[in-house]
Amino acid sequence: MADDARSSKRIRLTGERFKGGRLPVDSLVELQKYQAAVRLVAEQEWMRDHPKEPLPPGFDDSLALTIERIEDGSADVFLAFEQVSEHREYIEQAQDAVDEQIAAAYSGQSLPDLPPGSAYEIRSAIAEIGSTLAPDQAIEFYVELEGEPAVAVEITPVTREDAGGRLVLSDDFFEAPTLAVAVEVDPKQMTVVGRVTRIDADKHRFTLDTDAYGPILAHYKTAPETLADLKKVLDEAEQGPLTRVTGEMRFKAGEPWRFWETTAVDVVEFDDTEGGVALSGFATLVDGWAGGRGVAITSDALEAAHSLLRLLPEDDPTRTMAPTPEGGVQFEWISNEGIRAVEVLDDGSFELFEMRANDRVGTLRPERNRRAVAAFVTGETS
DSSP states (O other), rough: OOOOOOOOOOEEESSSGGGGGGGGGHHHHHHHHHHHHHHHHHHHHHHSSSOOOOOOTTHHHHHOOOEEEEEEETTTEEEEEESTTTTHHHHHHHHHHHHHHHHHHHTTTTOOSSSSSTHHHHHHHTTTTTTTTTTTTTEEEEEEEEEEOOOOEEEHHHHHHHHHHHHSSSSSGOOOOOOOOOOOOOOOOEEEEEEEEEEEEETTTTEEEEEETTEEEEEOTTTTTHHHHHHHHHHHSSSOOEEEEEEEEEEEEEEEEEEEEEEEEEOOOOOOSSHHHHHHHHHHHTTTTTTOOOOOOOOHHHHHHHHHHHHHHHOTTTEEEOTTTTTTEEEEETTTTEEEEEOOOTTSSSSEEEEEESSSSSSEEEOOHHHHHHHHHHHOOO
8 A cells, every 4th residue: 555645756767668658667777766766765864863773664665656646648656655664755865866866867956965875876776777668668757846737757668878977977976876774874964044835744844045045845754742842933923033053964965955854943033132133143153164163153042142132231332242163152341441351152151250440451261140140241240
């Protein structure tokens, strides 16, 4: 029985040989090649999430495609997975990854990243799709990207020659082909700020609109509780608030392309006071600012800084604020009496610095209590 949560995969074979809905037995290999590519991606992703564990019994069986129906005309084939699977999230993510590779290869675009160590094997399998086609034959492969209606990618002997070259002569061509074995990898963690505009709960993914990179699709297959955070983000305002998403990023042409797995979703839009607006700006900084030295300002630091601001006078011309390369926030107050500074560290704790006008050296001490920090700033305590 097919999993109804995912629509059927449409593959249309055209040409004299396929008229009347005929599907010659030797053409079934084209469907098997697609199934093999999806299996490779799903296996790699499962093993990345479960290092040093074997694939669970029946995993490959859960990725077995069946012909759901063939419609009249050319061989218009609709595929579905044979059974409802507890590994559905891996299947859906693998289908998305394979479809993105096909769409990019046949449109001349840069190829999105694939699981480390297996890109060559996966792309080689995709390049084989269409190898049985005669000159007058074609496969219309329908792909659905970023929630848009499915569009046909036409595979012919001519287009396959160009796309196959892009696939197997990509940067991964010089990787030694590897078997699908469980490996521990160090995925690139990245933080991006934008606004959540769409949630697809059935497919465990959402879209984040960013100023820097445009729309980014994000998956959250291993953290279903993320859905509650996402819904809260969308429910808070007519336009979703500024939101920071952290997770494993895949790249396309060197630019962020997909969150392969989301690990954190945090609202980072603060009030419209001068300090709140400044903090919202700090929240948009990503790793690599400050000439490559800076890291993203942590949520703990932003929340601690915002809490401190609420304890202080809103209108204070002597106060300056700045992000620190270490992921914190720095406050300074300079007057004729001297300098007072508060650094909010990346863990949300504070360091207090004071140097009076006639002093040659200042004093530095740690503090965790926000009210004590506020009292230090206002001069209520020394």
